[in-house]
Amino acid sequence: MTDNDRVAVRTEGVWKTFKQEPEDVHAVSGVSLAIDAGAFVAMAGPSGSGKTTLLNLMGGLTRATKGELWVAGRELSAMSNRELARMRLEHIGFVFQAYNLLPVLTAFENAEFPLLLQGMDDDERRQRVHALFKRTGLEGLADRRPGKLSGGQQQRVAVVRAVVGEPALVLADEPTANLDSHTSDTLLDMMEELNRELGTTFVFATHDPRVMERARRLVRLVDGAVASDEHRAPTAVG
Amino acid sequence: MTTRVAVMVRLALRNLRRQARRTTLTATAMIIGGTLLMFSLPIADGTHEDWIESAVRMGTGHIVIQAPGYLASRKIDDRVPAGARRVAAEALASPQLADEILDVVPMVSVGGLASSPAGARPAQIMAVDPLAEARFSILDDRLVDGRYLEPDDRLAAYIGEGLREALDVRVGSRMVLTTQDAAGEIAGQLVRVVGVYRTGIPEIDQAVLHVPLATAAAWLGTNDDVTTLAVLVRSSRRVPAVQRVLRRSLEPIIAAGDLDVLTWREASPELDAAVKIDDFGNYLFQGILFAIIGLGIVNTILMSVMYRYREFGLLQALGFTPQQTGGLVVVEGVVLTALAGLVGIGLGLFLTWFFFRNGLDFSFAWNEEWSFSGVVMEPVVVPVFRTARVIQGLVFILLVGAIASLYPAYRATRIDVAESMKFER
Numbered sequence: 001m002t003d004n005d006r007v008a009v010r011t012e013g014v015w016k017t018f019k020q021e022p023e024d025v026h027a028v029s030g031v032s033l034a035i036d037a038g039a040f041v042a043m044a045g046p047s048g049s050g051k052t053t054l055l056n057l058m059g060g061l062t063r064a065t066k067g068e069l070w071v072a073g074r075e076l077s078a079m080s081n082r083e084l085a086r087m088r089l090e091h092i093g094f095v096f097q098a099y100n101l102l103p104v105l106t107a108f109e110n111a112e113f114p115l116l117l118q119g120m121d122d123d124e125r126r127q128r129v130h131a132l133f134k135r136t137g138l139e140g141l142a143d144r145r146p147g148k149l150s151g152g153q154q155q156r157v158a159v160v161r162a163v164v165g166e167p168a169l170v171l172a173d174e175p176t177a178n179l180d181s182h183t184s185d186t187l188l189d190m191m192e193e194l195n196r197e198l199g200t201t202f203v204f205a206t207h208d209p210r211v212m213e214r215a216r217r218l219v220r221l222v223d224g225a226v227a228s229d230e231h232r233a234p235t236a237v238g
Numbered sequence: 239m240t241t242r243v244a245v246m247v248r249l250a251l252r253n254l255r256r257q258a259r260r261t262t263l264t265a266t267a268m269i270i271g272g273t274l275l276m277f278s279l280p281i282a283d284g285t286h287e288d289w290i291e292s293a294v295r296m297g298t299g300h301i302v303i304q305a306p307g308y309l310a311s312r313k314i315d316d317r318v319p320a321g322a323r324r325v326a327a328e329a330l331a332s333p334q335l336a337d338e339i340l341d342v343v344p345m346v347s348v349g350g351l352a353s354s355p356a357g358a359r360p361a362q363i364m365a366v367d368p369l370a371e372a373r374f375s376i377l378d379d380r381l382v383d384g385r386y387l388e389p390d391d392r393l394a395a396y397i398g399e400g401l402r403e404a405l406d407v408r409v410g411s412r413m414v415l416t417t418q419d420a421a422g423e424i425a426g427q428l429v430r431v432v433g434v435y436r437t438g439i440p441e442i443d444q445a446v447l448h449v450p451l452a453t454a455a456a457w458l459g460t461n462d463d464v465t466t467l468a469v470l471v472r473s474s475r476r477v478p479a480v481q482r483v484l485r486r487s488l489e490p491i492i493a494a495g496d497l498d499v500l501t502w503r504e505a506s507p508e509l510d511a512a513v514k515i516d517d518f519g520n521y522l523f524q525g526i527l528f529a530i531i532g533l534g535i536v537n538t539i540l541m542s543v544m545y546r547y548r549e550f551g552l553l554q555a556l557g558f559t560p561q562q563t564g565g566l567v568v569v570e571g572v573v574l575t576a577l578a579g580l581v582g583i584g585l586g587l588f589l590t591w592f593f594f595r596n597g598l599d600f601s602f603a604w605n606e607e608w609s610f611s612g613v614v615m616e617p618v619v620v621p622v623f624r625t626a627r628v629i630q631g632l633v634f635i636l637l638v639g640a641i642a643s644l645y646p647a648y649r650a651t652r653i654d655v656a657e658s659m660k661f662e663r
Contacts, residue, residue: 053656061555062656082559089557096659100552104252117557119241161556173659 007070008037008169008201009058014067016053016224027053029224030067035203035217037168040195042204042215050224051205052173058203059092059171060084072168089117093162093200095172099154101146107157108133108142114165132160136190152183156190163194169201176208188214242562243569250570257542264538265578268635271531272582273589275524275631280590280621281598282520286513288616290474293509294502295376296442297364299343299468300477301484302505306498308465309505314348314418320462322496329487330469338480340470343367343374346454347465350417352397352447356406362446363415365454374470377435377448384409384433391450395429399436400444407431415449420459427457475624477501528638535642539571543646550650551658564647568640571647575639576632583631590621597621 016028028050035041043051056062057069060076069076072091079087088094093114101110108129115125133139136156146154155175162170172191176184188210195202204211212218220228254261294300303326308316318326323344329335330342345366352361368387372378377396378386387396395413407413411431419425429449437443455461471480484499491497503510543550550563558566597620 056656056659059555061659062654082561085554085557085559085562088555094555096552098548098659100548100555100659102249102549102552104249104256113245114556116241116245 006036007034008039008072009203010034010070011054011058012068014054014057014069015065016050016057016062017065026224028057028064031221031224031226033219033226033229035169035201037201038195038199039217040192040202040215041217041219042206042212043219043221044206044212045221045227047207048223049221051221053224054221055171055173055203055205058169059094060088089114090165091168093165093167093170095155095158095162095170095175097174097177099146099151099158099178101154101157101161103146106143106145107138107149107153110146110157111138111160111164113161118165128164129160132164135193136160150183151178152180152187155179155183155187159187159191159194163198163200166198167200169203172202172204172206174206174208175204176206176211181210184208184210246562246566246569247573249566250573253542253546253570254574260538260542261574264535264574265581267531267534268575268578268639269582269585271528271638272579272631272635273586274527275634276583276586276628277589278520278524279627279631280587280623281593281619282516283622283624283627284597284619286516287474287622288619289509289513290502292376292616293506294468294470294474295374296437297345297347297375297446297466297468298502298505299374299466300471300474300502301469301481302500302502303467303469303484303497304465304500306495309500312347312349314346314420314458314460314465315422317346317420317460317463317465318467318497322491323462323464323467325491326467326484326488326497329484332487334483334487335480338472338476340472341370341374343370343468343470344451344464345371345466345468346451346458346460346463348417348458350415352401352405352413352415354405354407354411354413357404359401359404360445361401361415363417363449363454364446365449365451365458367451371448374468377437377446380435380437382434382436384431386433387448387450391432392453393427393429394432394450394453396433396435396448397431398443398446399434400440401447402431402434404444409434415447417458419457420463425457425459427453429453524634528634532638532642535571535575535639536645539567539643539646540649542570543567543650547653548658550653551655554653554655555659560651560653563653564651567647567650568643571643572636572639575635575642579632579635579639582635583628586631587623587628590623593621594623 011031011033014028014031015026018025018027031054043054045051057064058071064077071087074087076084102113105113112125112129115128133142138156138160141149141153149157176187179187191202192214194200204215206212216232218230218232219226303318305316305318327342330339343366345364347362347364350361350363351358368389368391372386382399387394402408405413409431412428413431414426414428416424416426471477478501481499481501485492488497488499553563554560597618599618601617
């Protein structure tokens with residue numbers, strides 16, 4: 001197993017600075033991290049600690065001001081917008097706090113969307129989404145639009161959308177923030193199961209103690225820098 | 239690539255349906271524009287066809303075969319020799335052209351003087367074949383007194399009402415026509431007025447008169463020579479093609495300088511200019527109308543982009559490039575304008591269809607004798623349907639939709655994906 005296979009995401013001295021008056025804001029200050037493939041990692045910290053910004057940097061949604069950042073063995077800062085888009089499509093899945101499903105598509109169409117963009121053929125695409133819907137208890141909801149789904153159901157669809165393309169990395173930004181405790185537990189069960197069985201790497205930005213409890217690695221951020229990095233258990237894969 | 243376009247079209251259609259009120263408002267503006275476009279273009283084309291028809295039947299024909307210098311000189315010296323005239327007639331009767339040609343009318347048309355005991359006036363003397371001219375010209379339809387020329391007439395003249403008044407003559411009166419003959423001598427001819435017409439165009443009514451071609455042949459010594467062969471083509475749109483074929487067939491005698499083949503645009507540059515100016519005015523009006531509609535569409539689509547800021551950010555997070563996100567906005571704009579444009583075009587043609595048979599009567603706005611540039615404006619305009627106009631209209635509407643979408647699309651490409659995820663609507 002090469003280093004590239006073993007490490008899902010690696011940052012080296014990554015900074016993200018926002019130009020602002022009277023002085024610039026360093027949202028991320030020289031963070032160096034290596035997250036193994038198959039990890040189930042939570043990044044925690046108070047509001048403004050830089051966890052969402054770090055997540056966005058890892059996802060190629062924003063560019064680092066300084067430093068280097070590798071996902072699936074490829075350095076992001078050198079990539080063009082087109083290459084970044086391709087990278088996100090093929091190697092990164094996202095789960096957002098506000099679910100962010102496309103309102104004009106059904107649950108099934110939302111879930112299959114990344115595969116559609118990848119150009120996967122109809123049969124394989126449907127088979128893959130059906131299998132995940134079955135595994136995550138979304139059967140029977142496939143034809144519903146997001147407006148007709150509960151928050152928990154929408155977030156489950158978002159998780160299926162994030163993992164359906166079998167990405168190297170799933171980035172989840174406060175995925176349980178809008179859910180009640182029971183729904184949060186169910187969702188986390190599902191994500192743990194997907195992590196265990198599919199070996200998908202999950203990185204969370206969270207305030208939620210339930211997520212922190214379940215994480216096998218907990219990175220605490222304060223003022224954009226790593227304050228502590230606690231490894232609790234071996235990763236699911238590797 | 240094809241998959242992404244299909245995804246874009248699917249998203250575009252669903253988004254248009256989702257934002258029903260916004261879509262309806264934008265579509266309504268485009269439908270009104272499309273309807274006006276498809277109503278006004280056939281009317282304008284019909285008006286131009288009337289002008290052309292009126293002008294070509296006043297003497298020039300759709301295609302004019304004449305000596306190269308005649309257009310400028312209008313003198314009998316510049317005439318088509320009998321031999322060249324026969325070759326031209328044979329070319330016009332060839333299988334390649336026979337179906338395109340409605341009529342060929344020979345004439346000798348020269349400037350001269352018409353005089354009576356009451357005085358003298360300059361006149362455009364047109365020596366014509368009475369039978370052919372009756373089929374071709376609209377002057378015989380404008381008879382107000384007496385009759386038109388007949389094949390057996392020899393010393394007869396058919397004159398305009400303006401000339402009759404100026405010379406104080408009536409049907410049966412005699413008058414003298416004077417002009418230069420083929421030998422370059424001044425020659426006079428006594429004729430008797432057999433009929434009087436009125437077109438409503440003063441410059442024609444006061445000057446143009448018809449005499450039999452046989453009279454001119456003897457009087458002016460032209461024999462079978464003519465100054466003009468006026469050719470009436472079945473469809474005015476076929477004129478350039480017929481001209482090309484004729485020019486190819488008559489190449490040797492054109493090269494010899496015996497004749498030239500001109501279209502009505504070349505033979506009547508003032509009419510050509512009038513049609514072009516009118517077209518320009520129509521296009522300008524349509525341009526302004528669609529610019530206003532386009533601005534409305536820009537506003538609507540821009541609002542839609544702002545409203546869906548997070549959605550566009552999400553698409554980029556899922557793998558759309560900024561360009562593809564902009565492309566989606568353009569696809570939405572084009573799909574919306576295409577659908578609305580098609581409805582508008584259909585509605586416009588439906589409205590126009592009512593007037594295809596009997597025409598649109600503008601007599602409330604002008605009387606029957608309104609004219610300009612030597613052309614009588616008919617108060618009833620029959621619209622002309624042209625498939626090309628429908629295609630032009632649709633392409634134009636699509637262009638407006640695409641152009642109106644460009645700025646909102648640009649804004650969509652500039653979305654900060656990370657920021658958009660914080661965006662609350």
